[in-house]
Amino acid sequence: MSQKNNEHLNPLDSMKERFSHAASILGLDQTAYDMLINPQKVVVVSLPVTLDNGKLQVFEGIRVVHSASMGPSKGGIRYSLNVTLDEVKALAAWMTWKCAIVGIPYGGAKGGIKCDPRNMSAGELERLTRAYTVAMQDVFGPDRDIPAPDMGTNANTMAWIMDEYSKIKGVVSPAVVTGKPLVLGGSLGRVEATGRGVMVSARSALAKLKMDPVKSTCAVQGFGNVGSISAKLLSMLGLKIVAISDITGGYYNKNGINIEEALNYVRKNNGTLEGFNADRITNDELLTLEVDLLVPAAMEDQITENNAHDIRTKLIVEGANGPIASNADDILFKKQINIVPDILANAGGVTVSYFEWVQNRLGYYWTEERVNRRADRVMKQAFENVFQTSAKYNVSMRTAAYILAIDKVASTQKLRGVF
Ligand code: GLU
16 A cells, blocks of 8 residues: 555554543543553564575564453554554554453453565464564463454464464463464454454444445455455445455446455455456545545555545545544544544454454354354444444544543553552
8 A cells, every 4th residue: 555655654643642632531530541541561572583595584573562451462463564663552552442342351462573474485474473472472371462363464373373372381272362263263253353343333334324335335445354354245235345455556446346256356366456357546546536435444544634635435434453544533524524433343353353262261162153143243332332422422433432442441440450
């Protein structure tokens, strides 16, 4: 995705600004504010790894635990060249708020390794992941901190972590990570869970706005796990997906894109949409299309003060974490664009991660139907709670989501006490 103009932006600033805004409306006391604005724990490690050419390269590995007040901390691990400590801090805090909003007993964390997973072999990725697990052996744990996939990582990565951690501890420990392959104790429905939650959130929002899905058009930015599944499920709901995109750019068809076809194309085409049969558009053109629903599901800071004025959709449902920079919030609010914020809209993933962890601990596995039914119920209820809070305080859904989450975490902290 094009990030040329956005390099000065820092997702941690966006997180802190929104946190502070919600905290002031809530009248959060200073102690709680001080405890929640910064992470509880930051671990940065150097990981020397042998590359396939025999040379040694030292990678930087990060794990940030924002809060463990509500339970063990939870959150994905990101492999990307753009990983920074501030980004991981922001993502960790967002996990805390996300888990509180959907009411699962977890705190928030996030991990990251600065690397280019697309240009590393499976062997290199495996050695890097195992080195990271060894370095984080006292951070991770089924009752301590539970990683999951994020950008650049997947079920295979989780399998390596589970294996390495189990070897170190001398016990088979599937509940130390979620998003595992099914045969290792993964949950049915986990791969689709984030996109499914985006669809459920969009469905709730469309209903509130009295918009008919069958008469609505939609553009989806990003065609990774979240974007592609969201696009597929939204098209099954009846929306016409007129545009999709990935790292190779945007693809537009005013009559609607067949998402199954696009998914099959990507599978056969080295994982990208390059050459897919549709009109080519730029990433910025996709974001500013006149559509009923826009789903940014790629990465942070895609909608900023630079392009917010040009956004022409009625509704944005944030599939990615932090796709809208806080400097665009007021502009979009004044344009009366409805936004279902990331910490609500993409919480379906961590919800089913929780179900996976529960199943691992029970040693009893659910049907996909049960997973989906329960996850849908959680997402619908969370949407309703945020919606009611936004009406109560007369604020945006985003501010309402922060208010709800901060209130929960702060009151739990108060009950637990400090020394
Ligand atoms: N990485 C995902 C997220 O940002 C999932 C985290 C998890 O399941 O722990 O929500």
